[in-house]
Amino acid sequence: xxxxxxxxxxxxINKTAEEIRRxxxxxxxxxxxxxxxxxxxxxxxxGLKDVLPSNIELIHGPGCPVCVLPMxxxxxxxxxxxxxxxxxxxxGDMMRxxxxxxSPLEHKARGMDVRIVYSPSDAIKLAKQNxxxxxxxxxxxxxxxxxxxxxxxxxxxxxxxxxxxVFCNHVxxxxxxxxxxxxxxxRLDGFxxxxxxxTVIGCRPYEWIARNEHxxxxxxxxxxxxxxQSIVMLLRQLRAGEAxxxxxxxxxxxWEGNPAALRAMADVFQLRPYFEWRGMGFIxxxxxxxxxxxxxxxxxxxxxxxxxxxxxxxxxxxGEVLKGVLKPAKCKLFGNECTPxxxxxxxxxxxxxxxxxxxxYEHRKTSQLTSIxxxx
Amino acid sequence: xxxxxxxxxxxAVGVEKKSATxxxxxxxxxxxxxxxxAGGKASRRLIEGLFMPLLCGDSTEPLADAxxxxxxxxxxxxxxxxxxxxxxxxPGGSIGELAVNGAVNDLAVSGARAEALVTTFVIESxxxxxxxxxxxxxxxxxxRIAGVRIVGGDTKVVEHGKADGMYISTTGIGSxxxxxxxxxxxxRRGDKVLLSGPIGDHGITxxxxxxxxxIECELSSDTRSVLPFVEALAQSAAGAIRWMRDPTRGGxxxxxxxxxxxxxxxxxxxxxxxxxxxxVRGACxxxxxxxxxxxxxxxxxxVIAPEAADVALEAIHRVPGGAEARIIGEIxxxxxxxxxxxxxxxxxxxxxxxxxxxxPRIC
Numbered sequence: 001x002x003x004x005x006x007x008x009x010x011x012x013i014n015k016t017a018e019e020i021r022r023x024x025x026x027x028x029x030x031x032x033x034x035x036x037x038x039x040x041x042x043x044x045x046x047g048l049k050d051v052l053p054s055n056i057e058l059i060h061g062p063g064c065p066v067c068v069l070p071m072x073x074x075x076x077x078x079x080x081x082x083x084x085x086x087x088x089x090x091x092g093d094m095m096r097x098x099x100x101x102x103s104p105l106e107h108k109a110r111g112m113d114v115r116i117v118y119s120p121s122d123a124i125k126l127a128k129q130n131x132x133x134x135x136x137x138x139x140x141x142x143x144x145x146x147x148x149x150x151x152x153x154x155x156x157x158x159x160x161x162x163x164x165x166v167f168c169n170h171v172x173x174x175x176x177x178x179x180x181x182x183x184x185x186x187r188l189d190g191f192x193x194x195x196x197x198x199t200v201i202g203c204r205p206y207e208w209i210a211r212n213e214h215x216x217x218x219x220x221x222x223x224x225x226x227x228x229q230s231i232v233m234l235l236r237q238l239r240a241g242e243a244x245x246x247x248x249x250x251x252x253x254x255w256e257g258n259p260a261a262l263r264a265m266a267d268v269f270q271l272r273p274y275f276e277w278r279g280m281g282f283i284x285x286x287x288x289x290x291x292x293x294x295x296x297x298x299x300x301x302x303x304x305x306x307x308x309x310x311x312x313x314x315x316x317x318x319g320e321v322l323k324g325v326l327k328p329a330k331c332k333l334f335g336n337e338c339t340p341x342x343x344x345x346x347x348x349x350x351x352x353x354x355x356x357x358x359x360x361y362e363h364r365k366t367s368q369l370t371s372i373x374x375x376x
Numbered sequence: 377x378x379x380x381x382x383x384x385x386x387x388a389v390g391v392e393k394k395s396a397t398x399x400x401x402x403x404x405x406x407x408x409x410x411x412x413x414a415g416g417k418a419s420r421r422l423i424e425g426l427f428m429p430l431l432c433g434d435s436t437e438p439l440a441d442a443x444x445x446x447x448x449x450x451x452x453x454x455x456x457x458x459x460x461x462x463x464x465x466x467p468g469g470s471i472g473e474l475a476v477n478g479a480v481n482d483l484a485v486s487g488a489r490a491e492a493l494v495t496t497f498v499i500e501s502x503x504x505x506x507x508x509x510x511x512x513x514x515x516x517x518x519x520r521i522a523g524v525r526i527v528g529g530d531t532k533v534v535e536h537g538k539a540d541g542m543y544i545s546t547t548g549i550g551s552x553x554x555x556x557x558x559x560x561x562x563x564r565r566g567d568k569v570l571l572s573g574p575i576g577d578h579g580i581t582x583x584x585x586x587x588x589x590x591i592e593c594e595l596s597s598d599t600r601s602v603l604p605f606v607e608a609l610a611q612s613a614a615g616a617i618r619w620m621r622d623p624t625r626g627g628x629x630x631x632x633x634x635x636x637x638x639x640x641x642x643x644x645x646x647x648x649x650x651x652x653x654x655x656v657r658g659a660c661x662x663x664x665x666x667x668x669x670x671x672x673x674x675x676x677x678x679v680i681a682p683e684a685a686d687v688a689l690e691a692i693h694r695v696p697g698g699a700e701a702r703i704i705g706e707i708x709x710x711x712x713x714x715x716x717x718x719x720x721x722x723x724x725x726x727x728x729x730x731x732x733x734x735x736p737r738i739c
Contacts, residue, residue: 001654004661010720017721041664041737047723065739092735105732109409118589118663118738141739224723341417341731351664351737361725364714 003251007223008046016228017051023235030056031187032234033324035177036194037064037352038222044361046224056231059324060354062176062280063194065141066093067322067346067353069169070278072308074099077138077167078107080303087113087130089123090138091145097346100310104138120145120152120166127156127164134163136299139170144196146170146288147261150268153290156297167299168289171275173197174205175286179277181213185325190234192227193219195249200265202257206245214243221249268294278346279312279319318345321354328358335363399429411732415625418732420634438560438638441621442486444552451552453488455479458545464507466585468577468596471544472514474673477599478624479548480522484603485620485676487558487610488550490524497529498543502536511542522601524548553607555614560638563618567707568685569643570678572605572692573598573700575628576656576670584659591662593655600674604695609678612691616684622676626729629668631677632715633729643715645705645727664737668717669730679707 006012024030034040040060043049049058062068078099081088088104095105095116108114113133117123120137127135139149149166156164173194180186193206198219206217216237220230230248237244247253268291275287290298299305312318315333320326328334328347338344340356347353351360403425411418420439428435442455457478464471480490495515499508519526577598584591602622609617619639623631628650632643645668652667660667674697680688685703692701711726718724 001657001661004657008719013721044725045666047717047719047725050723051721091738093737093739095735096731105411106407106409109407116735118736122588145739224721340728341421360728364711364726 004223007221007225009225012225013051013228016225016232019232020056020228020235021053023232023239024053024056025239026055028055030189030235030238031059032056032190032192032231033059033061033180033188034192034220034227035061035063035173036192036197037067037350037354038196039192039194039220039227040064040354040357041352042222042224042227044357047361048224048227049362051228052231058192059188060321060328061191061324062180062277062322063142063173063197064347064350064352064354065145065169065171066097066350067318068171068176068277068280069097069140069346070276071099071310071312072276073169074104075101075308075310076305077136077299078104078112079306079308080136080167080299081107081112081114083303085133087115087126087133087135088138089115089117089126089135091118091140092116093350093352094138094140096343096349098343098349100308103349120149121155124152124156124161124164127161131163134165137164137166139166139168142171142173142194142197143200143265146269147200147258147264150261150264153268153294153297154264157294162296165297165299165302166290168269170269170288171277172271172286172288173201175283176277176280177209179280179283179286180323181209181215183323183325186323188215188324189238190215191217192230192234193217193245195219195221195226195253198247198249198253198257200258200261203245203247203253203255204257210243210245216243216246218246218248219253221252267291276309277322279322313344316344318347321347328355329363331355335359399433401426401429409732414730414732415630416730416732420729439634440486441482442488442548442550444486444488453483453486453550453552454548455482455486455550456545456547457482458543460540460543461582462540463585464511464541466597467581469599469673470511470514471542472511473518473599475544475546476515476518476522476524476526477601477673479546480524480601480603481622481674481676483548483550484601484606485558485622486550487556487606487617487620488552489603489607490522490548490550492525492527493519493546493548495526495529495547496545497531498539498545499531499533500536500539500541501533503541507541511544518601522603553610556606556610556617558617558619560619560635563635563639563641563679563707564681565641565707565709566682567618567679568682568703569632569645569705569707570680570685570689570692571628571650571702571704572602572675572677572698574651574653574656575623575672575675576652576660576667578673579627579670580656580659582671591659593659595653595655598672598674600697602674602676605676605692605698605701608691608695608698609680609688613680613684613688616681616688617678618681619679620676623672625671627667627669627671628677629666629715629727630729633727635679636715637713639707640712642708642711642713643705644708645715645717647717647719649702649704651700651702665734666727668727669734682706
């Protein structure tokens with residue numbers, strides 16, 4: 001398969017892993033944060049920890065959009081859909097994320113009209129197919145998915161589609177990184193920068209990280225070779241005492257981003273003064289809402305939104321895990337009260353959530369694996 | 377299907393065993409959801425926590441695809457399976473074909489040859505007769521290919537708007553193939569895991585046939601009888617077959633996790649040995665799905681004693697449609713009760729059963 005197989009070639013991966021071992025100073029411990037949930041997933045999916053030296057620690061960042069959504073937002077969205085004649089449309093990622101009274105899928109089992117869509121434009125299709133119902137798209141994601149929501153809203157406006165709205169939960173990545181760097185208990189050596197987000201925003205928005213915080217950041221692809229190459233690039237910078245923004249994912253990410261996507265976002269969205277992030281509290285200017293011109297398609301203006309705020313269960317340490325301060329398995333609830341079957345927090349639901357990734361792909365391996373001989 | 381009894385020692389469901397105390401129901405979920413029917417962890421919880429305590433008493437036998445029971449002094453295999461698929465027809469097959477092959481395969485992997493089927497149709501009023509006729513013809517055709525008779529059935533019609541056109545349920549009875557004794561307890565360290573062909577064709581075909589995704593590719597369901605493969609194994613390596621399963625809902629990962637749990641050993645898979653078509657891989661990459669969780673309808677998994685593995689594989693290769701069979705892994709002590717996937721570059725990951733249906737990852 002093109003663009004996949006060449007980045008999973010064992011000989012190249014082994015060579016790059018060797019380069020990492022050569023570059024890593026054995027007397028130093030490296031803490032590198034992968035910001036994006038897609039990277040977290042890839043690390044576990046491809047078993048990358050197994051090929052890295054033990055002094056390179058990968059810290060999972062806040063880039064799983066489902067995970068950072070506070071439960072109250074899900075409750076708010078579901079409360080709108082509970083009003084009858086409303087179809088709740090969302091990506092599959094959202095479907096098992098728990099609200100106070102259950103996930104969207106559990107609400108569906110109780111009779112709510114909940115649909116999985118693969119893109120926001122599918123929600124428009126739904127609205128056209130169901131003219132006597134209202135379709136509310138529960139939008140989530142960083143700048144990766146925000147442009148497609150924006151284009152969908154432009155289309156809804158142009159086509160005067162009145163039975164469609166968006167409940168906007170789009171968030172932006174830079175304030176989250178800033179919050180992490182401001183966190184006093186966080187010591188990081190560098191960042192594996194988000195690949196998909198950067199296809200939209202480009203690499204420039206990260207320059208302050210290098211300039212002001214003196215941390216290297218390498219925007220990375222998602223295949224095993226991409227991620228290992230990015231680690232090589234980070235180690236080279238650290239070795240040379242440099243801190244700059246580099247782009248490993250050049251085949252997809254233009255340095256200046258995608259101007260058309262950014263224009264669509266600027267047309268439709270404006271920054272919220274502040275937005276609550278699960279476990280991280282309120283972060284200023286970290287999320288998007290619809291501009292006044294799109295109020296008719298804004299579920300938050302169109303419907304009464306209860307504005308529910310739910311505090312996480314006391315014992316749950318989602319916030320610490322999201323900030324990378326705590327490893328998933330060190331959370332008191334991990335694997336006991338909180339499992340993929342009975343998740344307490346979204347981190348245990350989304351396959352990009354570090355708890356789910358760790359639970360599904362890793363934890364039995366480390367707790368039981370003593371003498372595996374790999375004979376591939 | 378996963379009937380609520382087993383092949384091992386031949387007790388029929390709850391008939392021969394009586395518990396002195398009231399059965400302990402452990403299923404605590406307040407309502408039934410789609411996940412409970414998806415063949416993953418939630419399904420297993422439902423069966424083990426609600427059906428088994430109430431129907432099978434204190435039976436602790438592992439779940440299997442068909443039950444072997446004593447009838448009039450002889451032993452027969454029995455299974456039931458129901459089919460709720462949308463759309464009714466899809467590239468490579470239809471609900472009628474699935475209904476026959478599903479029952480035939482459940483019997484086959486328990487070590488039995490399907491002899492007779494009875495079938496129940498639940499039909500939505502308003503269904504075109506032509507559609508129904510086509511499915512009956514598809515069943516007749518599939519039964520002829522599988523060498524099984526359809527000897528009876530039942531028909532119910534429900535209101536318009538229910539039953540998605542039609543649901544079909546099939547019950548099959550089979551005669552045991554001499555020499556095959558499958559039981560997870562017989563699985564040993566060093567045994568080999570054999571897979572009959574490429575994974576995920578059926579699940580991805582259905583996903584695409586629903587038309588919700590603008591992805592087009594040349595792919596068709598793998599629905600077929602796996603009996604010829606089982607018979608080839610029986611002839612070449614009968615005594616070496618430890619365990620068989622057709623990895624339908626929940627895919628190869630779910631079947632092998634059930635095995636790992638039942639035999640308390642570890643299943644080690646070699647990722648690059650697992651046959652998979654590019655179209656299936658591509659769709660899984662796009663949607664963030666793991667192909668090991670995707671449903672198959674015409675593949676089977678077998679655990680074979682190591683000394684017979686090559687002979688068994690050659691026997692499968694000689695059966696038409698078996699050319700892509702591979703040894704995909706082996707049984708080891710660790711990680712006990714789990715399935716571990718290894719890559720050529722030395723990365724490993726645990727692959728678990730899903731809770732419910734696989735959900736696409738978009739954002």
